[in-house]
Amino acid sequence: MSHIDCSMSSLSVMDYSSLLNSYEKSLSNEQVHADVLIIGSGAGGAAAAFELSSVSGLNVVLVEAGSYVPVQRLTHDLGDMMNQLTWAKGNAGAQDGSLRVLQGRCVGGSTLLHMLSMTPISDRVLRRMVEDDGLSLMSPDTINPLVQTIKQVMNIKEIDRSLVNHNAEPWIRGCEELGYYWKLNERNSGSCIGSGRCHKGCPFGGKVSMDVSFVPRSINQGVRLYTETQIDKILMKDGRITGATATRRHPQTGEVLGTMGFKAPFVVLAAGALQTPALMLKSNLQSQFETVGSRVCVQPGINVLGLHPREIYGWRGVTNPIHIDEWIDEPGGAFFIEPGMLDASIIADYLPGAGEKHGKLMKQIKHLTAGQILYCDSGHANKVTLKNGKADLQFRLTQSDKKAIRFAMKKAAEILIQGGSKEVFIGQRTPLDLKYANDLTDIDRVSFEKGHFHWESVHIHGSCPMGHDPKKSVVDARGECHHVKNLYLADVSILPRAIRNNTTIPGATMGLLVGKMIKEVLAT
Amino acid sequence: MKISRIMSRRDMLRLSRSVSLGCCSLGLSVTACHKEVLEGNLLPFGLDDRPIIEGLTEAYSTLPFEAMEKAREGSYLTCKHLLNDIRDEQADVFGQISLALTILELGPLLSSNFGRFSELEPKMQSRFIEQWLIEGGFRSEIAYGIRPIFLFSLYEQPEIKRYLGMDQSTLSKSHSDQKGGHNESY
Numbered sequence: 001m002s003h004i005d006c007s008m009s010s011l012s013v014m015d016y017s018s019l020l021n022s023y024e025k026s027l028s029n030e031q032v033h034a035d036v037l038i039i040g041s042g043a044g045g046a047a048a049a050f051e052l053s054s055v056s057g058l059n060v061v062l063v064e065a066g067s068y069v070p071v072q073r074l075t076h077d078l079g080d081m082m083n084q085l086t087w088a089k090g091n092a093g094a095q096d097g098s099l100r101v102l103q104g105r106c107v108g109g110s111t112l113l114h115m116l117s118m119t120p121i122s123d124r125v126l127r128r129m130v131e132d133d134g135l136s137l138m139s140p141d142t143i144n145p146l147v148q149t150i151k152q153v154m155n156i157k158e159i160d161r162s163l164v165n166h167n168a169e170p171w172i173r174g175c176e177e178l179g180y181y182w183k184l185n186e187r188n189s190g191s192c193i194g195s196g197r198c199h200k201g202c203p204f205g206g207k208v209s210m211d212v213s214f215v216p217r218s219i220n221q222g223v224r225l226y227t228e229t230q231i232d233k234i235l236m237k238d239g240r241i242t243g244a245t246a247t248r249r250h251p252q253t254g255e256v257l258g259t260m261g262f263k264a265p266f267v268v269l270a271a272g273a274l275q276t277p278a279l280m281l282k283s284n285l286q287s288q289f290e291t292v293g294s295r296v297c298v299q300p301g302i303n304v305l306g307l308h309p310r311e312i313y314g315w316r317g318v319t320n321p322i323h324i325d326e327w328i329d330e331p332g333g334a335f336f337i338e339p340g341m342l343d344a345s346i347i348a349d350y351l352p353g354a355g356e357k358h359g360k361l362m363k364q365i366k367h368l369t370a371g372q373i374l375y376c377d378s379g380h381a382n383k384v385t386l387k388n389g390k391a392d393l394q395f396r397l398t399q400s401d402k403k404a405i406r407f408a409m410k411k412a413a414e415i416l417i418q419g420g421s422k423e424v425f426i427g428q429r430t431p432l433d434l435k436y437a438n439d440l441t442d443i444d445r446v447s448f449e450k451g452h453f454h455w456e457s458v459h460i461h462g463s464c465p466m467g468h469d470p471k472k473s474v475v476d477a478r479g480e481c482h483h484v485k486n487l488y489l490a491d492v493s494i495l496p497r498a499i500r501n502n503t504t505i506p507g508a509t510m511g512l513l514v515g516k517m518i519k520e521v522l523a524t
Numbered sequence: 525m526k527i528s529r530i531m532s533r534r535d536m537l538r539l540s541r542s543v544s545l546g547c548c549s550l551g552l553s554v555t556a557c558h559k560e561v562l563e564g565n566l567l568p569f570g571l572d573d574r575p576i577i578e579g580l581t582e583a584y585s586t587l588p589f590e591a592m593e594k595a596r597e598g599s600y601l602t603c604k605h606l607l608n609d610i611r612d613e614q615a616d617v618f619g620q621i622s623l624a625l626t627i628l629e630l631g632p633l634l635s636s637n638f639g640r641f642s643e644l645e646p647k648m649q650s651r652f653i654e655q656w657l658i659e660g661g662f663r664s665e666i667a668y669g670i671r672p673i674f675l676f677s678l679y680e681q682p683e684i685k686r687y688l689g690m691d692q693s694t695l696s697k698s699h700s701d702q703k704g705g706h707n708e709s710y
Contacts, residue, residue, distance in 0.1 A: 315690060344690050345679035362679070365688050 030260055032226070034061035036518065037244060037264035039231050039279070042109020043507030044491030044514075045270030046214035047150070051515025053221035055522065060223045061262065063244075065230035065271075066105035067251040068211070069112070074203040078343050081200035084251070085112055092274055092391065099300065099395045099455035103272055107227055108211030110272065111504055112201045114458070115320035115340060116187040118156045119501035120147040121509065124329075133496045134468055135477050137513065146512045150505055153217070154188040154208045163194065165317025170308055170369045171324065171339040174419030180326040180411075187318075188213075188504075194317040199342055214508070229260060234267055234283040234487065241267045241486040266518060270491040270511060273460040277384045277493060278391035280464070280474075287483045289471045292464055293384030297498045298395055299459040301372045302405065303350045304337075304412040306421030311366045314341035327411065328376075333404020334500050337412055339371035350427035361425075369421065373408045374459065376500040377401055384463045395455065402448050410440045427453070459503045461492035478521075479514035490514035 036052055038045050041064040049062045069084055082090035085106045093101030104110035121143065129138035136142075150156070161184060164172070175182045192206035201207075219225055228251050235242045243263040247256055269276050277293035286292045324337040341347065344365055351361045381396035397405070413424045426443070467473025470482040475494050481487040492507045494514075499506055679685070 313689075343679070344685060344688055348679045362688065365690065 032061060032224075032260065032262050033059070034224075034262060034264040035059040035522075036061070036266040036268060037262050038062045038268040038270060038490075039234075039244070040064065040109065040269070040271035040275070040491065041107045041210065041215055041225065042104060042270065042272060042491065043111055043210060043504050044272075044511035045268070046108065046111075046210040046218065047508040047511025048268050048270060048490040048515040048518075049218040049223045049511075050153075050214040050221075051512050052518060053218045053223045055519055058522070060218075061264070062215075062218065062223050062225045063229050063231060063246065063262070064107050064109075064225065064227045066107065066109075066227065068107040068225075068227050069201065071201075071203060071205045071212075074201040076197055076200065076203065078200050078345060085201055087275070088390075093457065094393045094395055099298065099393060099457060101274055101393060101457045101460055103274055103460075106211070107215060107225070108209045110458075111209035112207070112211060113199055114209075114502070114504055115198045115338070116189055116192075116207060116318075117185045117320040117323065117338060117502050118151075118154070118188050118505050119186070119323070120144075120150075120505045121495075121499050122501065125497070125499055129496055133466075135466060135496060137477050138466075138496075143509060143513070146509050147505060149512065150508045151186075153213050154508075155190055155213075156186050156188045156208075156505075158186050159184050159189075159318060159321050163318050164321040165194065165196075165314075165319075166312045167314035167317070167341045167369050167371075168321050168339040170306060170312070170419035170421060171337070171371055171415055172322065172419070174415035174417070175324060175326070177418045178415065180324060180415065182322050182324045182326075185321055185323055192318065196315050196317060196319050196341075198319045210508075226260075228257075231262075231271075231279060232282070234269070234279065234285060236283075236285065236484055236487075239483075239485055241265065241484060243267070266486045266488070266522075268488045268490050268514065268518070270489070270507075272491055273463045273493040274384060274391040274393065276489060276491060277463045278386060281386045282389070285481070285484055285487070287470065287474065291470070291472065291474045295379045295462060295465060296382040296384055296393065296460060297379035297462040297495070298377055298382055298393070298457045299374050299461070299498070300377065300395070300397075301374050301456040301458065302409065302453065303370065303372050303427035303456075304409070304416065305347070305350055305371075305425045305427070306369045306416035306419070307361075307364060307423040307425070308367050308369055308421050310420075312369050313366055314369050315343070324415070327408070328500055330404070330407075332407065333401060334376040334498075335373055335404070335408040336376075336500070337371050337373050337408075337415075339369070341368070341370035351425055369416070369419075371412065371416075372456075373405075373412050375401070375405050375408060376498050378498055379462050393460075397448055405448075406443050406446060409443045409446065413440055413443070459501075461495045461499060461503050461506070462497070464489050464493040465496045466494045467496055478517040479510070480517070488514050488518060 035058050038049050038052075038060065041049070041062055045062060045064075049060060052058060052060050067084065073084075075081065085104055086092070087103045087105045090102055091100050092103045093099045102110070102113060104113050106112055123140045123144075126138050126140050126143055129135045164184070172182060174180075188208040189206050190208050190212075191204065192202075193204055195202070195204055195206070197203065198207060205212075215225065226246075229246045229248050231244045231246045234244045241264070243261065244267065246260045246262065248258045248260060249256055269279065271279055273296060280286065280292045319342075320338050320340040322339060324339075327335050344362065347365065347368065347370060348362055350370070377397075381398055381401075383394045385392050385394065409426055413426070416424045426446075464474035465472075466475050466477060466479065468477065473482065473496070475481050475489050479488045479490055479494060481489065490511045490513075492503045492510065494510055495506060679688075
């Protein structure tokens with residue numbers, strides 16, 4: 001593998017902005033020619049663009065459906081940020097409302113919204129991909145150098161213990177009392193001041209997301225970026241890719257500003273685990289074995305809150321400073337826990353009751369600590385389809401999933417009670433109010449009936465898996481689609497199994513890996 | 525399931541004359557309205573202006589631009605207008621749930637401004653909410669949508685955030701300040 005110079009020489013945000021302005025003017029009805037068209041500027045697309053930008057003379061175009069939102073335009077207004085930065089105003093996922101997927105729709109994608117918790121695919125999981133899935137390229141020897149590149153470009157480092165906020169302390173205390181393993185997170189933070197606004201884009205420039213790392217480096221090396229340009233259809237002729245058509249839309253009103261055409265012999269699709277299969281389905285690129293979108297690891301999140309006797313001010317400080325990984329290899333169902341608290345407007349819906357009862361709880365918000373259980377499902381029961389022309393996630397839990405989730409809830413509640421919480425609330429609509437360790441048996445009666453839980457997903461992956469067998473996978477070991485020549489997928493949708501951690505580094509890893517594979521093809 | 529009416533349409537319309545609905549779905553803030561909330565003239569409220577029958581995510585994934593613009597210009601959709609547009613009885617109940625939620629949620633926090641809404645018997649309010657929302661009774665899809673939307677619009681109001689102590693207008697530039705300025709162990 002060749003070395004890539006990751007140093008950022010003199011490209012400032014202002015330079016970047018002026019570069020972008022060159023391409024943000026209306027280019028309606030224009031035909032754009034490229035050697036490689038990359039769809040999506042999130043973790044995978046930006047990394048693929050960066051990798052391919054190192055090929056001298058290669059004409060690379062990067063297309064993003066959302067806007068470029070510079071740091072100066074980020075605010076603390078959650079509604080405004082969901083409006084500007086996400087698909088479906090933060091409510092992508094299941095169209096019946098049963099599960100919400102937070103997915104970025106802006107230059108840099110979901111990396112603008114994530115909580116800076118950066119974890120690569122573990123060597124343990126990589127070895128399973130090699131040994132059980134037969135994917136030799138997913139070996140630690142191949143993947144770990146790519147991870148080092150990502151860590152260097154995105155300034156990823158372990159957080160200092162002194163910066164762990166008060167929200168995490170009851171969780172740490174509970175873990176230490178019970179002997180459960182927790183660790184400090186590695187974060188892609190630049191000048192982080194601990195404002196606790198990670199989930200709405202950092203207005204202080206404290207987050208080294210894709211828009212300020214891989215994307216400007218790619219542009220500096222000649223990649224052209226088109227924003228507010230939504231690809232409608234990928235085009236194919238005689239089984240080979242020819243390009244794509246797109247619509248330019250006003251970012252706020254959605255008004256159609258014009259159409260564009262892209263001609264390219266290679267297309268890299270990196271629109272994320274929901275939008276990648278959705279675009280393939282819209283483009284009639286489903287395989288004869290119906291593998292596109294056929295299996296999705298959702299990693300559903302369940303929110304847990306503890307009411308502590310002392311004031312905690314849980315929303316202050318670094319949002320996700322630690323990981324509780326005690327059960328990451330749990331045979332009955334793996335999960336991990338990330339302590340972190342968000343805005344009152346989000347926390348409110350995790351608390352039970354209505355009216356005066358609910359108001360009394362909200363008045364005690366300074367005493368609340370919060371965290372999220374992330375359950376590592378296998379994905380076999382889930383599916384991405386199209387409904388009304390948009391991505392729709394069908395989310396199902398098996399009986400063993402439900403059993404494992406109940407176990408996870410008990411563990412989270414146990415940690416909080418041991419850590420000093422006098423009451424624990426598990427984010428669901430039928431009240432589950434736990435005060436003592438003996439109350440944990442109430443969790444056995446938790447219903448998973450539709451509507452009873454706030455299911456959320458921020459780490460969805462695996463909807464177009466990599467594999468050797470076209471009957472069970474969408475892309476081969478190099479990321480090329482089995483049934484469409486020169487169509488590559490380069491995001492978390494191609495991960496062949498549940499990865500049991502966050503998805504930014506894995507997404508960027510897939511981008512770099514597939515970029516290198518395309519370079520090898522081009523070299524021949 | 526039988527729908528039992530706790531609030532008559534006449535009561536509903538009587539209330540609607542003193543209730544205006546701001547426009548808000550998840551992703552919008554009713555920034556134009558919060559002053560009127562504190563003065564008791566308006567209840568912030570999240571609702572798409574179409575009947576919400578066929579999938580709530582559709583309701584709050586579409587952006588009612590016209591209504592948003594009207595709200596920002598100072599004119600508002602009225603509940604009466606909404607009810608006239610709704611044909612289905614179930615959506616009518618949805619409107620009732622929303623108003624009842626509004627009354628209950630805001631009452632404890634800003635009760636001095638909402639004396640007129642205390643005319644509704646608390647027992648009636650509680651029974652209504654218990655039946656339709658917390659027990660996931662009649663329409664769990666309604667519970668999905670209205671509660672998070674409503675609570676979002678309520679707790680995004682700057683005055684409510686200040687009331688709870690979550691105001692970040694004096695955000696300082698250091699980690700120690702962000703942690704709360706104290707180092708007690710937990």
